[in-house]
Amino acid sequence: MARLRAGVLISGRGSNLQALIAACSAEAYPAEIVLVISSRAEARGLRVAAAAGIPTVVIPHRDRRAFAAEAQPRLCEHRVELVCLAGFMRILDANFVAAWRDRMVNIHPSLLPSFRGLHAQRQALAAGVRFTGCTVHFVRPELDCGPIIAQAVVPVHPDDDEARLSGRILKTEHRLYPLAVRLIAEGRVRVVPAVAPPGGAAGGAAERIEIINARIPDISALSPKD
Numbered sequence: 239m240a241r242l243r244a245g246v247l248i249s250g251r252g253s254n255l256q257a258l259i260a261a262c263s264a265e266a267y268p269a270e271i272v273l274v275i276s277s278r279a280e281a282r283g284l285r286v287a288a289a290a291g292i293p294t295v296v297i298p299h300r301d302r303r304a305f306a307a308e309a310q311p312r313l314c315e316h317r318v319e320l321v322c323l324a325g326f327m328r329i330l331d332a333n334f335v336a337a338w339r340d341r342m343v344n345i346h347p348s349l350l351p352s353f354r355g356l357h358a359q360r361q362a363l364a365a366g367v368r369f370t371g372c373t374v375h376f377v378r379p380e381l382d383c384g385p386i387i388a389q390a391v392v393p394v395h396p397d398d399d400e401a402r403l404s405g406r407i408l409k410t411e412h413r414l415y416p417l418a419v420r421l422i423a424e425g426r427v428r429v430v431p432a433v434a435p436p437g438g439a440a441g442g443a444a445e446r447i448e449i450i451n452a453r454i455p456d457i458s459a460l461s462p463k464d
C-alpha cells in the first residue's frame with residue numbers, strides 16, 4: 239500500500255521530527271516524510287532531516303502570507319498529503335490553514351484545551367495540576383485549537399521545575415506523534431460534529447474526532463497514589 243506523504247514544519251530542535259523519522263523507518267509504518275520546511279535556517283531539525291536524506295527547505299517567516307505563498311507550492315511539488323507541525327513556532331495564515339483543513343496536525347505539550355499558547359509546561363506548574371500531558375490535534379485558525387486526535391497523560395512531580403516537566407512530557411510526545419500520524423495514515427481518524435452538552439453550555443468544541451477501532455486504555459490513575 240502507498241504510504242501517506244507527510245511534510246513536517248519545524249522551527250528548532252526537531253526532536254519530534256526525529257521521532258517521526260524513526261517511526262517511518264519501520265517498513266510497516268504507513269507514512270513517510272517527504273519534505274521538511276523550517277522557518278529558521280539555524281534549526282537543529284534541519285540537520286536531523288538532512289541526516290535522514292529528507293529534502294529540506296528554509297522559508298524565513300517574514301509574515302504569514304509570504305510564508306504560506308512560499309510553502310504551499312513546495313508542499314504541492316512534493317505531493318504532501320499531511321502537514322505535521324513539530325515545534326513550528328509561528329502562527330499560520332488563515333487561508334493556508336483552511337487549505338489544509340483536516341490534513342494538518344500539531345503537537346502541543348499539554349492536555350488541551352488546558353494551557354494553550356507558549357510555555358504550556360510553565361502554565362501547568364503555575365496552575366498546580368497533578369497531571370498534564372500532550373495532545374495531537376487537527377489545526378484550526380485559532381491557536382492550539384482543533385479536534386483532538388490523541389492525548390497522553392504525564393504526572394507532575396512535587397519537585398518538578400519547567401525543564402524536568404518538559405523533558406518528561408517530551409518523551410511522551412515522541413510516542414504520541416507517531417501513533418497519531420499512523421492512525422491518520424490508516425484512515426482511522428474521522429472528524430464528526432461534537433456532542434452538544436446538556437443545556438447547550440457555551441465554550442464546547444464544534445467538532446470531535448472518532449477513531450475507528452480505537453483501543454481505549456482501561457486505566458485510571460491517582461496522584462498521589464494511595
Ligand code: GRF
Nearest residue numbers: 251252253254325345346347
Ligand atoms: C514540543 O514540546 C512541541 O510539543 C511544541 O514544541 C516543542 C518542539 O520540540 N509544539 P521539538 O522541536 O520537536 O524538539
